[in-house]
Amino acid sequence: MRKPDSVVPPRAATMAGRPVFDRLPSASTISGKIMSLFIVGSELPAKVPIADLRRDVTTLVNACLQLTARMLTGGDTAQPLAEVRADIMEWAREGVTIGAMHKAVRVGTQAVFDHLTARARLDEDHVAVIETAHMFVHLTRELSMAISQAYLREMRMADSAAADTVAAALIAGNATPAMARACGVRLAETYFVFAIQFMPPRSAGEPRPDRHILAHRTMRRVRAEVLHHCDDKALIQMGTDTATLLIPHDHFDPAGAERFVEQIADAAQTQVRATFVTAEAGGITAGVERTHAVLDIMRRLRRAGLERFDDLSLEYQLSRPGTAGRYLAALLDPLENHPVLLETLTAHLATRSTRLRTARALHVHPNTVDYRLNKIAEITGLDPTHPDGVWRLRSALVARATGAGEEESAAGGDPDQTAQAC
Template sequence: MCIGDRPVAAQLRARAPALTTRVVARLLSDLPVYAELPHEEIAGDIADIVQHNLRLFADVVEHRRPATDTELAQQRDSAAQRAEEGVPLDAILTAYQVGIAMCWEETAQDAGPGDLPAVLEIMDRIMVLQQQLTSAVSGAYLEARQILDSQEHGGRHALMAALLTGEDLEDFTRRTGLRPAARYLTMTLALGTHDDEVGQAPGPGAGVAARRKIRRIRTALDRFAGTPALTALDETGGTVLLPVAEPPPWSGPGGLAGLIAEATRAAGVPVTAAAETTEPAAVPAAVARNTEIVGLVARTGRPSGLYRLADVLLEYQLSRPSEALNGLARLLHPLEAKPELLHTLETYLAHGLDRRAAAAALHVHPNTVDYRIRRIGRLTGLSPARPMDLQHLNAALVARRSV
């Protein structure tokens, strides 16, 4: 089929990249919800689906037929993702209408009087394709929303609530018919803030960025478990329960460290996690320990990653309320009015007593580090150079963060 003696399909395919850019720009200018989406999503998923639609239209015109179900699969997947991110359905359908209209303008701009039959046939193809797109996108979107709503308010939500609150699980099974797994991997996650969440005013854009991050975390968890995870997550983190037959390995192939690394990569943010495998009745206690471990990791300035109780034994024990805890914290009281000394001590110990590494981190000369360490010794009576004093200084820093 030709317009102006040029094949329409070939022309449209050749112009698809440039037309995609113009369609995306139009969406950003005309639809506020698209302007508030993360840049990563606009340049990735949204641009991809726009170009896919343009090439699909070229195929429909070239072969003079409707689109097939297979050719509409990417649009259905995209609609389901937008549903998970909370993008309104009316905005999605409007975006498709904008794209179709601009595609028609691009196609018909070179038409002359002699091209009327081709123009009418192309218009008919456009109307059929738009109807197909509207049906496919609406159906996939509403199905995704229904699944999300049922998960949120249905049996999995009730099961997780029962496990976390320590409800009598035999009574819960009799009442609901839902049976807990024999074991659960309990995890507490702390999620960093994605670049797309920073600097945005509260509204749809920030919300979409957060939901996108959470969706990717859940996808990684579900893939690891081979079944939908029980999750209570928001943009800062939360609790995860994964049914497992046996405690999964901590590292190596199929291990938990790999899961957290994959979640970090997928979400594009630092992920800190504490994990413990336990029986259903012990889930509340395990979750409480995990939450405390993640808090200790944050307070002690450790890097993101996977932790267990064995990794923070000293910090965990010293965080228990006691007179000894207060006494340890008071060892550093002479430094309270001198924050540069306290910061130097923390940095020096964190870098394994390496004065040059500490100086680089503090942006000072190594001699300055030496001078400050000597001042710390004079004020507190404790020197990192003495093994016993070093133990007390480490313990005092932990205690100070805990009181």
């Protein structure tokens, strides 16, 4: 006897001589039927271009169709179900009501079911119709649960103002256990202090929403990802292009830091820079200062991804004011009037002194890289192909790039914007 929660057996059901899963409609067919449910009586069209709304609706419908296809074929539904939850969360963040979302799902699933069974022959396909209807009951339940979970999490996020107050107080160094308790937060003894910077996305040549809308969306997605990863225990301070995360020590495994940063980058839909340190509750201010100083070093050295503080401790120390730093920075003074050579040196050191990678980064021939490295050695007296020269040049570049700005590289500009190679 079939279990109540079972779905159509893999590739078993057919209608009008074709497998049911092979009759699924296109996403555009369904999205057109539910588009109005998201925009009528909504403020979304005033905030987001209609083309973007249509694309987002189609993305949600695609995810639901993929989930339906997996159910029809008996495949693993974990990944498409996770994508559906993520898409629903996006709409919840945009202010679409839970009622509108439930109605959209009902309209969409009904449209798909009608499309699948439109050519069913009652005398031959009645079993397949029953199987398909049974699967759609299961699908509707899964989608309803996804909606409830997404909107419940959104409600929790919307009530995060008190936790944000505690985060700000910890970062400023004036948080107290009593104040935290009044905000519904229990202070941990030790935190992982994360600093994250969101890099400007590369232009894809297509119209994009207003940057303030994009920043708002990014912040909401990142906040949701962080809270999900840390069981809602993280304290967060968000800026327009940076975030500071305070994660209680017992709610984060540093061995998974790389994956955590990748998930944040996925949520932000752009590359990120990130670093972290461990700090006691009373030392959060100093920890935040250190991590954001490392972010600045990463920006100037054009590093992306996660860099552990220990791995950049030398660069951090060289960036501190002092005679040694000024001496090291002065080693590059002979290159002051050679911005192309400075650019080449920066790229060469960023690629771990690999000429082929340097050539690819600068979009030039490897022989051009060799010529420029020889010129650097000739002008500075330091060979960028020799270990001792690499160490001194790297130290000089760090000291120069992070030396309070008064000796900014002649290459100038925002290090996030790739310089044009000559």
